[in-house]
Amino acid sequence: MKSKQIKIALRNCGHIDPERIEDYISYDGYAALGRCLFEDTPSSVTDKIKQSGLRGRGGGGFPTGKKWELCAASVSDKKYVICNADEGDPGAFMDRSVLEGDPHSVLEAMAICGYCIGADEGYIYIRAEYPLAIKRLKIAIAQAEEAGLLGDRIMGSDFSFKIRLKYGAGAFVCGEETALIKSMEGNRGEPIMKPPYPAQKGYMGKPTNVNNVETFANVAAILNRGAEWFSSIGTEGSKGTKVFALAGKVKNVGLVEVPMGTTLRELIYEIGGGIKSGKKFKAVQSGGPSGGCLTEKHLDTPIDYESLKAAGSMMGSGGMIVMDEDDCMVAVAKFYLEFIVEESCGKCVPCREGNKVLYNILDKITHGKGELSDLDKLKNFGNIIKSTSLCGLGQTAPNPVLSTLDNFYDEYYDHVVNKKCAAKQCRSLITYRIIEENCVGCGACKRVCPAEAISGELKQKHLIDQETCIKCGACIKKCRFNAIVVE
Amino acid sequence: MERINNYEQFKKSSSGIKKERESNSSKVIIKIAMATCSIASGAGPVFDLFKDEMPKQPKEFVLIPTGCLGLCHSEPTVEVTLPGSDPVVFGKVDVKRAGLIISDYIMKGKTVDCIIEGN
Numbered sequence: 001m002k003s004k005q006i007k008i009a010l011r012n013c014g015h016i017d018p019e020r021i022e023d024y025i026s027y028d029g030y031a032a033l034g035r036c037l038f039e040d041t042p043s044s045v046t047d048k049i050k051q052s053g054l055r056g057r058g059g060g061g062f063p064t065g066k067k068w069e070l071c072a073a074s075v076s077d078k079k080y081v082i083c084n085a086d087e088g089d090p091g092a093f094m095d096r097s098v099l100e101g102d103p104h105s106v107l108e109a110m111a112i113c114g115y116c117i118g119a120d121e122g123y124i125y126i127r128a129e130y131p132l133a134i135k136r137l138k139i140a141i142a143q144a145e146e147a148g149l150l151g152d153r154i155m156g157s158d159f160s161f162k163i164r165l166k167y168g169a170g171a172f173v174c175g176e177e178t179a180l181i182k183s184m185e186g187n188r189g190e191p192i193m194k195p196p197y198p199a200q201k202g203y204m205g206k207p208t209n210v211n212n213v214e215t216f217a218n219v220a221a222i223l224n225r226g227a228e229w230f231s232s233i234g235t236e237g238s239k240g241t242k243v244f245a246l247a248g249k250v251k252n253v254g255l256v257e258v259p260m261g262t263t264l265r266e267l268i269y270e271i272g273g274g275i276k277s278g279k280k281f282k283a284v285q286s287g288g289p290s291g292g293c294l295t296e297k298h299l300d301t302p303i304d305y306e307s308l309k310a311a312g313s314m315m316g317s318g319g320m321i322v323m324d325e326d327d328c329m330v331a332v333a334k335f336y337l338e339f340i341v342e343e344s345c346g347k348c349v350p351c352r353e354g355n356k357v358l359y360n361i362l363d364k365i366t367h368g369k370g371e372l373s374d375l376d377k378l379k380n381f382g383n384i385i386k387s388t389s390l391c392g393l394g395q396t397a398p399n400p401v402l403s404t405l406d407n408f409y410d411e412y413y414d415h416v417v418n419k420k421c422a423a424k425q426c427r428s429l430i431t432y433r434i435i436e437e438n439c440v441g442c443g444a445c446k447r448v449c450p451a452e453a454i455s456g457e458l459k460q461k462h463l464i465d466q467e468t469c470i471k472c473g474a475c476i477k478k479c480r481f482n483a484i485v486v487e
Numbered sequence: 488m489e490r491i492n493n494y495e496q497f498k499k500s501s502s503g504i505k506k507e508r509e510s511n512s513s514k515v516i517i518k519i520a521m522a523t524c525s526i527a528s529g530a531g532p533v534f535d536l537f538k539d540e541m542p543k544q545p546k547e548f549v550l551i552p553t554g555c556l557g558l559c560h561s562e563p564t565v566e567v568t569l570p571g572s573d574p575v576v577f578g579k580v581d582v583k584r585a586g587l588i589i590s591d592y593i594m595k596g597k598t599v600d601c602i603i604e605g606n
Binding site: 010012013014015016017018019021022023025026029030031034037038093096097098100101102130132133143146147148149155156157251252253254255256257 | 488489490491492493494496497498500501504505507508518520522523524526551552553554555556557558559560566
């Protein structure tokens with residue numbers, strides 16, 4: 001699993017004790033901050049970040065140095081640095097790992113950012129569901145303040161920088177920077193129109209720079225090893241590495257960091273070890289609920305911001321969920337839509353109402369009540385939601401539906417016309433049946449059936465009553481004679 | 488850690504800390520992943536076992552609780568570096584395997600069957 005990986009953001013994770021500042025310092029910790037304060041100027045540090053080609057790792061991919069420059073150019077008596085640690089994609093845990101394994105790398109980078117843009121205060125907006133990350137951050141902040149590496153007059157210089165934590169209640173939309181700022185101010189977590197961008201008018205109406213955890217985790221490494229070193233890794237438009245939370249039906253689930261430009265095939269087969277239990281690869285969802293499903297034909301796509309977008313998905317924050325032949329793509333799209341419907345803040349109509357409509361159509365289809373015209377409706381509504389929603393959440397919400405419709409049209413067709421679910425996941429479209437020749441009448445299925453849908457005397461052939469069967473699949477797991485089939 | 492009041496002091500202090508870490512290379516270095524995921528899969532008792540058992544062995548060691556290595560498929564993981572050797576990562580370590588890692592690998596240099604990376 002080690003080969004093909006290059007660890008930059010995760011360079012210290014698994015190697016240092018996150019609760020001892022000395023461990024971080026022993027791996028060049030706070031050296032970059034020291035050099036910035038005593039040997040460099042804010043604009044020259046910002047230039048180095050620009051030259052490195054680092055782009056936002058939260059999903060948007062905006063050039064980080066450019067973002068700092070814009071915020072530095074805003075004139076104000078007060079500015080803020082915010083670290084976005086509101087990681088909410090299902091199955092993603094990149095930020096949690098960095099914060100739990102190497103909290104100082106984020107603190108150091110925030111202070112460097114503060115120095116560059118002219119801020120003396122930083123906030124980490126973190127999910128309250130990450131208690132261990134919060135605990136380790138608190139310890140790290142206390143240790144850094146005690147050592148004079150954060151707080152007033154850092155290392156005796158004129159620069160002061162304080163970092164505080166703000167807890168999020170776990171709303172997906174608060175990962176969007178304007179909604180995050182609203183939430184920090186004590187308001188409902190709802191996005192607002194941009195411009196003005198946070199760099200001009202952000203937290204408390206002051207210029208604010210918001211970066212994701214992983215973006216910050218790259219900063220000190222870039223300054224220690226040089227912008228040229230960083231930009232030598234990756235592709236033309238996407239420099240450095242990306243951390244992915246590899247999950248789903250892949251053998252080696254885990255957290256991996258690969259150079260940009262690595263192909264999906266290398267990620268899934270060489271690093272991930274291929275598909276579990278010898279099953280066939282079907283699709284991979286990158287970018288969480290905002291991303292899209294890519295298929296076999298996309299496996300040689302290099303992982304970078306532009307290529308993934310061109311293929312119909314997106315980089316996103318780094319969730320990578322692998323699916324095999326047992327996954328029904330309509331059900332997958334429905335799962336993501338359900339998440340979106342739950343998480344939509346409700347402010348704009350296309351996202352609030354439109355996604356609900358999409359969800360209802362998908363629900364109808366998975367229950368075998370879909371019609372061919374529904375597929376056109378999904379496409380139409382999806383495109384309208386994309387082009388008319390207010391924020392990133394709504395603008396990307398239909399992606400899982402649209403990408404599965406594009407790549408797995410036959411599967412949708414099968415559901416609405418033939419009323420069949422090939423992956424045998426949609427309960428309304430499948431039946432469990434006992435094969436008489438194989439049944440020995442042991443009664444195991446009858447005993448395990450929670451709906452009492454199976455009848456038959458001991459040592460006699462058993463029968464499943466289709467009316468009562470709830471299609472839970474308990475019987476098939478229990479049968480030792482291969483006497484039950486799903487059709 | 489002492490308070491840093493100027494840049495020279497930081498550089499001095501930092502290189503002192505670096506030297507101290509490098510001096511650890513003559514000892515057995517044991518790193519145990521202790522992130523949320525590792526703890527959930529049982530790293531706590533494994534860490535406690537190393538903490539209790541290692542002082543009884545006639546070898547100098549450092550025991551470091553770390554964040555995660557990203558090897559979710561094999562948690563809890565333990566990385567052992569014997570002096571002069573490359574690090575070896577053991578996966579799916581429970582208390583029983585942890586005992587074997589100490590008695591066989593650390594003390595006798597024999598391989599233990601749960602190696603997932605290295606050697």
